[in-house]
Amino acid sequence: MKKARMGAFFAFYIKWQGWCVMKGYFISFEGPDGAGKTTIINELVQQLSSKTIAPILVTREPGGSKISENIRKIILDPKNKEMNAETEALLYAAARSQHVIETIIPALNAGKIVFSDRFIDSSLAYQGIGRDLGIDEIKQINEFATRHITPDLTLFFDIDPLKGLQRIQKVRPENEDRLEQENNLFHQKVYTGYKQLLSAYPERIKRVDAELSIAEVVSQSVKILEEYMPHMFK
Numbered sequence: 001m002k003k004a005r006m007g008a009f010f011a012f013y014i015k016w017q018g019w020c021v022m023k024g025y026f027i028s029f030e031g032p033d034g035a036g037k038t039t040i041i042n043e044l045v046q047q048l049s050s051k052t053i054a055p056i057l058v059t060r061e062p063g064g065s066k067i068s069e070n071i072r073k074i075i076l077d078p079k080n081k082e083m084n085a086e087t088e089a090l091l092y093a094a095a096r097s098q099h100v101i102e103t104i105i106p107a108l109n110a111g112k113i114v115f116s117d118r119f120i121d122s123s124l125a126y127q128g129i130g131r132d133l134g135i136d137e138i139k140q141i142n143e144f145a146t147r148h149i150t151p152d153l154t155l156f157f158d159i160d161p162l163k164g165l166q167r168i169q170k171v172r173p174e175n176e177d178r179l180e181q182e183n184n185l186f187h188q189k190v191y192t193g194y195k196q197l198l199s200a201y202p203e204r205i206k207r208v209d210a211e212l213s214i215a216e217v218v219s220q221s222v223k224i225l226e227e228y229m230p231h232m233f234k
């Protein structure tokens with residue numbers, strides 16, 4: 001009798017583990033504004049889609065779900081000048097929470113490969129360091145928001161932040177969002193934040209030289225994915 005109950009409990013435990021196991025792969029792309037993340041993600045999808053074991057879902061932050069895209073509009077609206085740093089951090093975390101629950105977890109559970117244009121490291125660098133709120137504080141609210149989900153791999157697109165902003169200004173000079181409008185010191189601080197993360201998480205975050213040509217950045221990214229995420233490929 002006792003044995004039978006133990007068996008039933010064991011069977012349930014195995015099943016529960018199965019529900020919790022996420023079969024897909026989660027890759028995030030990070031770096032200063034204008035580093036080329038969106039451009040390279042698009043190129044990677046074109047080049048890799050026929051070679052991966054599952055479809056690639058491309059998503060972005062802030063955004064990636066209806067509610068998160070609405071929050072994005074509030075955060076990035078240049079008119080919202082009075083927004084305080086804590087509100088900003090909480091709004092990014094709120095947008096991320098909805099994104100994780102509605103988009104990322106279901107895709108991973110379906111075995112998909114998720115490419116996210118920015119994730120938690122953006123908050124650690126921009127709000128934690130850029131806004132001086134502290135890495136640990138931002139980590140805490142984001143762990144709550146994301147149910148502790150962490151990317152399997154993160155590509156950090158390394159570019160002098162001022163060069164990144166120049167790239168953006170070249171294509172849309174009059175259309176800067178609230179974060180892009182921040183001064184050079186802010187963007188420089190964000191960059192040092194990313195460098196801190198790079199040395200704190202060397203296993204997860206891999207550096208790509210984003211100042212190279214688009215073709216070279218794509219090729220470096222493919223090499224990193226092939227080396228560190230071999231199971232993603234057929």
Ligand SMILES: Nc1ncnc2c1ncn2[C@@H]1O[C@H](COP(=O)(O)OP(=O)(O)O)[C@@H](O)[C@H]1O
Pocket residue numbers: 031032033034035036037038039040167168171210211212213214215217
């Ligand atoms: N390696 C590169 N060299 C030169 N220009 C680039 C490179 N990568 C992207 N760009 C250009 O820089 C601008 C910003 O790129 P984007 O992909 O939107 O950056 P991000 O998503 O990181 O903000 C775009 O006009 C894009 O065409």
Ligand SMILES: Cc1cn([C@H]2C[C@H](O)[C@@H](COP(=O)(O)OP(=O)(O)O)O2)c(=O)[nH]c1=O
Pocket residue numbers: 032033034035037038061062076092117118119120122123124126127177179180
């Ligand atoms: C996800 C995230 C983005 N950001 C900032 C980075 C960008 O300046 C802005 C997102 O705007 P976006 O236009 O998506 O920038 P990019 O093309 O460079 O990815 O929000 C944060 O400050 N914290 C965050 O957690």
